[in-house]
Amino acid sequence: xxxxxxxxxxxxxxxxxxxxxxxxxxxxxxxxxxxxxxxxxxxxxxxxxxxxxxxxxxxxxxxxxxxxxxxxxxxxxxxxxxxxxxxxxxxxxxxxxxxxxxxxxxxxxxxxxxxxxxxxxxxxxxxxxxxxxxxxxxxxxxxxxxxxxxxxxxxxxxxxxxxxxxxxxxxxxxxxxxxxxxxxxx
Amino acid sequence: xxxxxxxxxxxxxxxxxxxxxxxxxxxxxxxxxxxxxxxxxxxxxxxxxxxxxxxxxxxxxxxxxxxxxxxxxxxxxxxxxxxxxxxxxxxxxxxxxxxxxxxxxxxxxxxxxxxxxxxxxxxxxxxxxxxxxxxxxxxxxxxxxxxxxxxxxxxxxxxxxxxxxxxxxxxxxxxxxxxxxxxxxx
Numbered sequence: 001x002x003x004x005x006x007x008x009x010x011x012x013x014x015x016x017x018x019x020x021x022x023x024x025x026x027x028x029x030x031x032x033x034x035x036x037x038x039x040x041x042x043x044x045x046x047x048x049x050x051x052x053x054x055x056x057x058x059x060x061x062x063x064x065x066x067x068x069x070x071x072x073x074x075x076x077x078x079x080x081x082x083x084x085x086x087x088x089x090x091x092x093x094x095x096x097x098x099x100x101x102x103x104x105x106x107x108x109x110x111x112x113x114x115x116x117x118x119x120x121x122x123x124x125x126x127x128x129x130x131x132x133x134x135x136x137x138x139x140x141x142x143x144x145x146x147x148x149x150x151x152x153x154x155x156x157x158x159x160x161x162x163x164x165x166x167x168x169x170x171x172x173x174x175x176x177x178x179x180x181x182x183x184x185x186x
Numbered sequence: 187x188x189x190x191x192x193x194x195x196x197x198x199x200x201x202x203x204x205x206x207x208x209x210x211x212x213x214x215x216x217x218x219x220x221x222x223x224x225x226x227x228x229x230x231x232x233x234x235x236x237x238x239x240x241x242x243x244x245x246x247x248x249x250x251x252x253x254x255x256x257x258x259x260x261x262x263x264x265x266x267x268x269x270x271x272x273x274x275x276x277x278x279x280x281x282x283x284x285x286x287x288x289x290x291x292x293x294x295x296x297x298x299x300x301x302x303x304x305x306x307x308x309x310x311x312x313x314x315x316x317x318x319x320x321x322x323x324x325x326x327x328x329x330x331x332x333x334x335x336x337x338x339x340x341x342x343x344x345x346x347x348x349x350x351x352x353x354x355x356x357x358x359x360x361x362x363x364x365x366x367x368x369x370x371x372x
Contacts, residue, residue, distance in 0.1 A: 009200035011193040011216075011225070016200075024324065027269065030197075039197070042230040043268050045307060082229050083213065087300035087370045088307060109368055112295065114273035121231060121274060138210070180366045182295055184273045 006030075012037045043119040047091040048079020049127040050111075050164055051104050053145055059172065060145035061165065062129060064099050066157055067141045074157035077124060077164060078102070092125045100143040101135025104128060107178075111167065113160045114184045122160040122185075126168075126178060159185045192216075198223045229305040233277035234265020235313040236297075236350055237290050239331055245358065246331035247351065248315060250285050252343055253327045260343035263310060263350060264288070278311045286329040287321025290314060293364075297350045300370045308346040308371075312354075312364060345371045 007017045007030035015034030022029055022038055030039040051062040063075040078099040082091040089106055096102050104127040111124040134143040146152070148169050156162045167181050193203045193216035201220030208215055208224055216225040237248040249261040264285040268277040275292055282288050290313040297310040320329040332338070334355050342348045353367050 007197040009195055009197050011195050011197050011203070014195035014200045014202075017197070040267065041270055043270060044228040045231065081226070082307075084227055084229060084305045085302060087302055088298070089300075089368075089370075109298065109366065112274070112298070114275075116271060116273055119270045121268075180295065182275075184275075 007039050010035060010037055043121055045082040046079050046120055046122045047082045047088050047095060048077050049092050049096045049104060049125050050077055050168055051096060051102050051127040051129050053129040053132055060147050062100060062102060062143060062145055064136060064143045065141040068139050071157035074155050075152050076157040077161050088123050098137045099140045101137060103130040105130060109180055110178060111164045111181045113163060115160060124164045193225050196221060196223055229307055231268040232265050232306055232308045233268045233274050233281060234263050235278050235282045235290060235311050236263055236354055237282060237288055237313040237315050239315040239318055246333050248286060248288060248329060248331055250322060250329045251327040254325050257343035260341050261338050262343040263347050274309050282313060284323045285326045287323060289316040291316060295366055296364060297367045299346045299349060301346060310350045
């Protein structure tokens with residue numbers, strides 16, 4: 001298992017930290033050798049949108065080409081880490097604005113995907129585009145619309161982007177009502 | 187906004203940390219004064235279940251009386267912090283086992299609630315009880331079944347527990363199919 005952050009020193013007092021199982025616990029934690037504070041490490045959330053532009057029975061989806069690592073130059077749905085002080089829906093809207101400068105109407109949560117190897121949960125909301133003008137921010141090289149047959153499947157940045165897009169076009173093809181998809185990405 | 191964890195020292199090198207907005211960012215972060223590592227703080231996830239026992243048109247739900255702070259002595263659905271190395275569904279099952287010792291069949295995700303003031307997302311799955319024998323763990327004083335009219339509404343530990351129970355009985359009363367509820371708790 002990939003651990004996103006291993007403590008060496010105590011963020012409260014600066015003393016060295018040991019990894020051990022505290023009393024009344026069953027997992028190894030970072031425990032301060034001096035002040036005995038326990039520092040927990042937990043999965044974090046990535047929030048984003050699947051923005052689409054519908055005209056009649058045609059649909060296009062918005063992807064952003066990444067100007068930053070990881071996966072520089074690859075295509076992604078607008079998404080990023082959920083911040084303290086915002087809801088998952090607010091975070092998804094903020095990321096869509098920051099990365100694509102896209103005007104959207106946020107629709108219900110569409111995918112919740114556990115990405116256990118990197119300690120993340122990815123949450124994607126469907127989002128109706130209100131315009132086709134985009135103003136990509138500094139984290140994005142380019143933001144553009146794709147029809148299904150144009151999608152750069154081999155140049156997508158993340159597995160959860162692929163899985164979210166795949167489900168969206170499958171739901172449409174089958175005429176299924178959009179409901180939450182939950183999945184685990186190993 | 188309540189911040190769950192303020193860094194004073196760098197967990198990587200032990201030097202003092204400043205809160206400032208790093209280059210290419212728009213929020214204050216904990217930045218090490220020596221090694222310049224940036225330490226992000228993000229919302230974390232609480233995962234749990236709404237375990238129910240159905241007989242004909244009667245239903246009872248399982249609550250646990252807390253043996254630990256916060257909210258010692260109050261009633262809760264079995265739930266706790268999602269750990270690294272597990273999916274949200276696995277975490278919900280683990281907590282149900284640890285807190286109630288209940289045998290369940292996990293059903294689809296039922297509630298996703300943002301609790302912004304404490305930097306948490308709470309995820310509750312519906313769960314069918316396979317037996318009415320419980321083996322509460324050390325964090326639980328008592329685990330028992332409640333009919334709706336018996337629920338200890340004034341002695342529930344957390345708002346998300348109340349909101350999840352309320353939605354469950356409302357969905358049943360209205361004969362609505364169970365679908366995901368998303369809500370924000372302020």
